[in-house]
Amino acid sequence: xxxxxxxxxxxxxxxxxxxxxxxxxxxxxxxxxxxxxxxxxxxxxxxxxxxxxxxxxxxxxxxxxxxxxxxxxxxxxxxxxxxxxxxxxxxxxxxxxxxxxxxxxxxxxxxxxxxxxxxxxxxxxxxxxxxxxxxxxxxxxxxxxxxxxxxxxxxxxxxxxxxxxxxxxxxxxxxxxxxxxxxxxxxxxxxxxxxxxxxxxxxxxxxxxxxxxxxxxxxxxxxxxxxxxxxxxxxxxxxxxxxxxxxxxxxxxxxxxxx
Ligand code: 0L1
Ligand code: MG
Numbered sequence: 001x002x003x004x005x006x007x008x009x010x011x012x013x014x015x016x017x018x019x020x021x022x023x024x025x026x027x028x029x030x031x032x033x034x035x036x037x038x039x040x041x042x043x044x045x046x047x048x049x050x051x052x053x054x055x056x057x058x059x060x061x062x063x064x065x066x067x068x069x070x071x072x073x074x075x076x077x078x079x080x081x082x083x084x085x086x087x088x089x090x091x092x093x094x095x096x097x098x099x100x101x102x103x104x105x106x107x108x109x110x111x112x113x114x115x116x117x118x119x120x121x122x123x124x125x126x127x128x129x130x131x132x133x134x135x136x137x138x139x140x141x142x143x144x145x146x147x148x149x150x151x152x153x154x155x156x157x158x159x160x161x162x163x164x165x166x167x168x169x170x171x172x173x174x175x176x177x178x179x180x181x182x183x184x185x186x187x188x189x190x191x192x193x194x195x196x197x198x199x200x201x202x203x204x205x206x207x208x209x210x211x212x213x214x215x216x217x218x219x220x221x222x223x224x225x226x227x228x229x230x231x232x233x234x235x236x237x238x239x240x241x242x243x244x245x246x247x248x249x250x251x252x253x254x255x256x257x258x259x
Pocket of ligand 2: 065
């Protein structure tokens with residue numbers, strides 16, 4: 001099958017389907033069950049979903065990376081990271097509560113976050129992306145695929161804003177190496193241990209991958225933006241109670257799921 005470019009009516013319909021699933025808190029089957037789309041179409045749908053959020057008054061505050069582990073890339077048969085967009089409505093305070101009723105089937109994963117100090121000129125081939133980051137922090141991302149049973153293709157998940165649903169950031173620290181730090185995530189009576197090295201061997205590599213994809217996809221990177229670099233372990237279900245992530249030498253972050 002050769003994927004064709006979707007026309008604007010098809011993009012609108014698929015965007016509405018995903019937006020309705022998110023706002024109505026119900027799942028939907030994989031888009032790939034019904035249409036052929038390529039990665040350009042998928043990022044067009046993601047952009048249209050973002051436009052709907054901004055029209056509702058949300059503010060764009062950053063980006064997130066997915067497929068940053070070799071295992072996940074191999075599972076999906078891709079060699080590229082994927083990028084999603086973060087808005088202020090997705091932010092939860094460290095130590096705060098998040099109402100689980102707003103999600104379909106949430107999972108939580110431990111992440112490293114960076115904050116950008118200045119706008120990044122995507123057209124400047126000499127830009128030093130590492131020097132554009134001013135701070136680093138422990139973080140957690142709540143992912144909530146809009147697809148039934150988290151069953152999706154590569155293009156599906158990009159269209160669905162890479163399953164982004166919410167995030168919480170711990171105390172910001174000055175920039176430092178975070179390449180192979182022990183990570184522990186506890187949630188819902190489960191605990192997983194891992195290392196920040198699971199994020200592209202070193203989370204700082206996420207900044208380089210982000211720049212590459214942002215150039216290709218024209219995703220702006222601006223002063224103050226949060227960058228969620230990727231997951232350090234597999235995600236685990238987020239249930240009622242406290243979820244906590246501790247990264248050795250970087251600090252901890254918690255959020256309470258409220259039924
Ligand atoms: O942020 C993530 O690691 C999720 C990206 C892939 C989508 C998913 O697993 O739901
Ligand atoms: Mg993530």
